[in-house]
Amino acid sequence: MSKAPKRVLVTGAAGQIGYAICPMIARGAMLGPDQPVILHMLDIEPAKTALEGVRMELVDASYPLLAGIVATTDAEEACKGVDVAVMVGGFPRKAGMERKDVMSKNVAIYKAQAAALEKGAAPGCKVVVVANPANTNSLILGENAPSIPKENITCLTRLDHNRALGQLSERSATHVSKVKNAIIWGNHSSTQYPDVNHATIDGKPAREVIGDDAYLDGEFVSCVQQRGAAIIKARGLSSALSAASSACDHIRDWVLGTPADGSWVSMGVYSDGSYGAPKGVIYSFPVTCKDGQWSIVQGLSIDEASATKMKATGEELVEEKALAMECLADA
Numbered sequence: 391m392s393k394a395p396k397r398v399l400v401t402g403a404a405g406q407i408g409y410a411i412c413p414m415i416a417r418g419a420m421l422g423p424d425q426p427v428i429l430h431m432l433d434i435e436p437a438k439t440a441l442e443g444v445r446m447e448l449v450d451a452s453y454p455l456l457a458g459i460v461a462t463t464d465a466e467e468a469c470k471g472v473d474v475a476v477m478v479g480g481f482p483r484k485a486g487m488e489r490k491d492v493m494s495k496n497v498a499i500y501k502a503q504a505a506a507l508e509k510g511a512a513p514g515c516k517v518v519v520v521a522n523p524a525n526t527n528s529l530i531l532g533e534n535a536p537s538i539p540k541e542n543i544t545c546l547t548r549l550d551h552n553r554a555l556g557q558l559s560e561r562s563a564t565h566v567s568k569v570k571n572a573i574i575w576g577n578h579s580s581t582q583y584p585d586v587n588h589a590t591i592d593g594k595p596a597r598e599v600i601g602d603d604a605y606l607d608g609e610f611v612s613c614v615q616q617r618g619a620a621i622i623k624a625r626g627l628s629s630a631l632s633a634a635s636s637a638c639d640h641i642r643d644w645v646l647g648t649p650a651d652g653s654w655v656s657m658g659v660y661s662d663g664s665y666g667a668p669k670g671v672i673y674s675f676p677v678t679c680k681d682g683q684w685s686i687v688q689g690l691s692i693d694e695a696s697a698t699k700m701k702a703t704g705e706e707l708v709e710e711k712a713l714a715m716e717c718l719a720d721a
Contacts, residue, residue, distance in 0.1 A: 395426040395457040397512065399472040401503065402479030403431030403461070404440040406627065407520065411476065411634035412444060416453035420474070420638040422646060428458040432468035433479065465506035473512050474645075476637055477503065477531065480521025490713060493523070497717040500527050504534035511538065516682075518640050519545045520633060524578045525658050525672040526710040530718070532660070532672075541684070544644075545658030547582070547674035549629070549636035550574040553617045554584045557610055558591060562599050568592040573676045574614075574656040575696075576667070576703025577710070582674065583699040584614040588690055607695075648678045654687050655679075665692060665700060671707040 398415050402408050408431065414420065415427055429448065433441045445461040462468050469475070481495035500519075507515065515538060519528035524545040532543040551574050559566035570590050575583040586606050589596035600606055613620075621629045643655050654676040661673040664686050676687040692700070 393425055395428045396421055396473045397428045397430055397471050399430040399432065399468055399475040401432045401468070401475075401477050402521065404433040404437040404444055405478065406630035407478045407633050407637075408433070409444060410630045411478070411637060412448060413451065413453070414634055414638050416448060416451070416456040418455050419635075420641045422642070423455075426455050426457040428460065429456065430460040430462075430468045430470075430472055432462060432465060435463045438463050465503055466510055469503075469506040470510040471512050472507075472510070472515055474641055475507060475511065475515060475517045476641070477517065477519040477527070478521055478637075479503075480527060482522070490717065493526070493710070493713050494717040494720070496521070496523065496527050497530055497714055500530040501534045501718070504531040507531070508535040508537055511535075514539075514682075515542060516641065516644060517543045518637060519543075519658075520637055522578065523710055525674075525707055526714050528658065528672045529711060530714055533718070540660045543660070543672075544640070544684075545578060545672050545674075546633070546637055546640055547574045547578050547656045547658045548640040549633050550578060550582055550584065550614055550617075550674075551656035552632070552636050552639065553614050554586070554589075554610075557613055558586065558589060558596055558600070561605070561610075562591050562596075564591050564599070569596075570653040571676070572596075572656075573654075573690075574674045575665075575700045576674055577707050578658060578674065579703070579706065580615045581703040581706045582615055583696065583703055584611050585696055585699075586610065587693065587696060588676075644679050644684060645682055647680050657684055659684060659686070662686070664688065665690075666697065666704075667700065668704045668708050671704070671711055673704060673707060 483492045528545040554572035555569045558569045572589040573585040586596045591599040658672045658674045661667045663669045667673045677684040
């Protein structure tokens with residue numbers, strides 16, 4: 391191994407997304423085909439035996455890039471020296487639970503895990519939060535890990551971005567590699583705005599290729615917004631494979647860079663107020679990445695209908711932040 395191994399943390403590693411993402415990381419899908427990795431896998435005590443089963447399978451698969459495994463239920467041990475943190479673990483909303491109850495559970499989880507990252511993570515550690523509410527969970531993590539630069543704390547909207555590309559690919563019967571520059575604005579929730587106004591299909595404007603504005607402004611938007619629920623209905627389980635793959639895409643492009651062809655990806659990042667988004671929340675923007683840094687794409691024209699949708703998802707994030715801060719104060 392010519393490169394020193396990078397340490398990658400996956401929380402909730404015994405769960406479905408963890409089971410899908412760990413082999414992807416071990417194969418190089420996240421950090422590249424020549425980058426050795428040491429996997430740090432964290433889960434809660436009741437999942438300890440299942441976590442050991444995942445560790446055993448990773449050993450049995452004999453991945454050439456896998457230079458070591460740490461499997462633990464201790465957050466401080468799991469976070470020690472990590473270069474990348476994929477925060478999959480969280481508390482899902484259950485039947486009969488109020489929104490504040492779910493937020494309170496996740497605030498407690500992310501406050502504790504932030505403390506462990508603050509204490510042990512490597513300088514420059516890059517964090518992506520997958521667990522819902524992803525935008526606000528990442529905000530809580532940032533508030534409680536002050537030594538991690540704000541720009542290094544992100545949330546996953548690449549899944550929604552990839553869903554948008556997939557829908558445009560299917561609708562136009564064009565390979566997905568030729569579909570570029572869809573945008574996910576705002577929250578990883580049903581208020582997100584999947585925007586095709588700057589998207590291209592085989593180099594041509596997506597609206598021109600699709601030729602159906604009613605679809606693009608209606609069914610397409612709701613399909614991307616509700617895709618997670620549709621998968622739960624079809625599978626009986628939540629999106630795991632696609633979430634894992636998208637998290638790998640998110641980190642890969644952040645670390646290794648987006649293509650230099652003018653294409654961008656969507657990431658949930660700290661808002662600086664670009665495009666009228668509220669400041670002080672984690673908001674999904676179109677970004678390009680170079681040398682391990684992301685930059686919000688500037689200067690895109692925004693029509694009135696888009697601005698209205700972007701404002702609505704921003705307002706939801708402000709409400710979520712207020713609720714989270716209330717839960718933090720009560721903790």
